[in-house]
Amino acid sequence: xxxxxxxxxxxxxxxxxxxxxxxxxxxxxxxxxxxxxxxxxxxxxxxxxxxxxxxxxxxxxxxxxxxxxxxxxxxxxxxxxxxxxxxxxxxxxxxxxxxxxxxxxxxxxxxxxxxxxxxxxxxxxxxxxxxxxxxxxxxxxxxxxxxxxxxxxxxxxxxxx
Ligand code: MN
Numbered sequence: 001x002x003x004x005x006x007x008x009x010x011x012x013x014x015x016x017x018x019x020x021x022x023x024x025x026x027x028x029x030x031x032x033x034x035x036x037x038x039x040x041x042x043x044x045x046x047x048x049x050x051x052x053x054x055x056x057x058x059x060x061x062x063x064x065x066x067x068x069x070x071x072x073x074x075x076x077x078x079x080x081x082x083x084x085x086x087x088x089x090x091x092x093x094x095x096x097x098x099x100x101x102x103x104x105x106x107x108x109x110x111x112x113x114x115x116x117x118x119x120x121x122x123x124x125x126x127x128x129x130x131x132x133x134x135x136x137x138x139x140x141x142x143x144x145x146x147x148x149x150x151x152x153x154x155x156x157x158x159x160x161x
Contacts, residue, residue: 032094032131049076066138077125084144086118096132
């Protein structure tokens with residue numbers, strides 16, 4: 001009897017430790033690695049949740065290109081918007097979504113490269129559980145950079161179609 005109680009305690013302890021490790025491992029998996037400084041939080045009128053922007057290449061008359069890094073915290077996303085000259089996204093860590101209006105939502109992850117064509121309504125952001133680290137490149141800025149539109153509703157965000 002004594003042994004079986006000790007055995008139960010020992011197994012309980014092992015189970016508790018392994019559960020704790022699983023939780024810690026999951027937290028580590030969901031942690032997004034930053035390459036650049038986090039930067040400034042994007043304005044609430046253009047984003048749901050928090051998205052930090054850090055400019056890397058400022059716009060000038062020689063290059064007419066804007067490059068920066070955005071970190072979307074889990075669940076955060078941009079409003080619907082248009083880039084008059086298009087945009088290229090390079091995902092450097094995490095998991096998120098990109099959706100062009102009228103098309104199925106795409107899952108994007110570390111290593112993916114996404115082209116958002118000029119004047120196409122779209123949004124991008126993080127998945128609910130894991131943040132998204134993305135570089136953006138906006139070429140031909142003389143045509144315009146971004147036109148902000150309405151927020152992405154919870155229904156649109158969670159709709160996989
Ligand atoms: Mn965009």
